[in-house]
Amino acid sequence: MSSVWSRPGPPRRPALTREAVVAAAVGVADAEGLGAVSIRRVAAELGARTMTLYSYIERKEDLLALMADEIAAEVLVEEPLPADWRAALLLLAGREREVVRRHPWRVELISQRVAVGPNGLRHVEQKLSAFDGLGVDRLRAWRYLAAFNDYMTGFVVREALERGQPRQGGVNEAERAAVAEPYIRELIENGEFPRLAPMIEQGVAGADDNFERGLSWVLDGIEGDLHGR
Amino acid sequence: MSSVWSRPGPPRRPALTREAVVAAAVGVADAEGLGAVSIRRVAAELGARTMTLYSYIERKEDLLALMADEIAAEVLVEEPLPADWRAALLLLAGREREVVRRHPWRVELISQRVAVGPNGLRHVEQKLSAFDGLGVDRLRAWRYLAAFNDYMTGFVVREALERGQPRQGGVNEAERAAVAEPYIRELIENGEFPRLAPMIEQGVAGADDNFERGLSWVLDGIEGDLHGR
């Protein structure tokens, strides 16, 4: 039984890896929202000290980009894609939706200018490949892609907001709804919103999965353009 | 000439108003991005001390909600709307786009669960009123609205990102592009992105205003549904 002084300190912890750092960050974001992802917190999660993380990333921004690209891998589908372009896009869209449902913090990264990584690029390439058999030139394909992407972005953002991301701090969801309730009710009463009010009253708003329907309208529009206007 | 002690302090500053606070915050966000909007900064802008702002709002979140509703007023259009539903929606969409161009920080608020205020509700009501003459039931109108809104959200988010919001701190835009350049070039070379690479090389990506075109596809899709599938 030696004294503290002669005993060696704990063996050096197995070296961290960038992958482990990113995985820990993703775990925190999944469980408690993107707001809980701080350098200190992720380090603690790994049993490391704060500044240690800066051996693996240069800035927090980098960590966010790596997180985004990590989950971008989850939306890739195994090739070959369905030959029918609509089926292919529907498949990709479904994946995208699932991934955002699993990692709702993704939508917060959208408006944060995070750099696009290799998996993000692979995803774009897959979307482009859906148009392969159609004989459209690059510009047209790009325009179709843009319209499709824009719809998808809007949809997943709205869905994530409606479902309510895990949040840290701030007012929680039920509480917020409770506060909003009387205000909304007042608006219904006062008659300034004759179209909106009954929709809220009857619960038309919300509780309607418009994913495939809305998407099919966008694809119909593209198809119309495809078949010569 | 009296001494400091006997001279009265500066006359009490004219009382702040909530409107002034919100206007100052919007000004800061327009000029330097949402990241520059801190309680301290907005207070300084008004010549007030930090904690004074908390007489007008309860939390910073409130200030953000008020800012959002402030600019939501800018997207309202004078009634009556064009009788043609497509023309009405196009008008509203154009307004929405202009407002986001003027206040690009709006897109950052989208994914931040800010409460919707009276002007936001008025805006929704105006959009709903576009469907008035069509004889569609509430559920259908709501679905059309959702699809239209989703496309618009995605579009304005993408446009704001492509144009580059004013940012404080962080790497600036040109610098980021310069860093991304060799990485992108490498991807082009290595052949993993046969569809995407030539689009970047030829500049097909970006520099193509797809606003009305993409929107018209969405409206075409809705119109198809309208005319009985």
Add this chain to the structure above:
DNA sequence: TATCAGTTTCGTACGGTGTAGCATCAGGGG
């Protein structure tokens, strides 16, 4: 085996954030 170079780890510190708690003070109503 002893030394050196290069990484990885981490203690400390700085300047920023939102905001709780309390003291101060002005103006208006009894």
Add this chain to the structure above:
DNA sequence: CCCCTGATGCTACACCGTACGAAACTGATA
């Protein structure tokens, strides 16, 4: 007149990202 209500502002706390430099450890070389 006084008192009270609400606006104002100081101080302080806990948190953030991260610059800087020292320490500890690893593997390669002499």
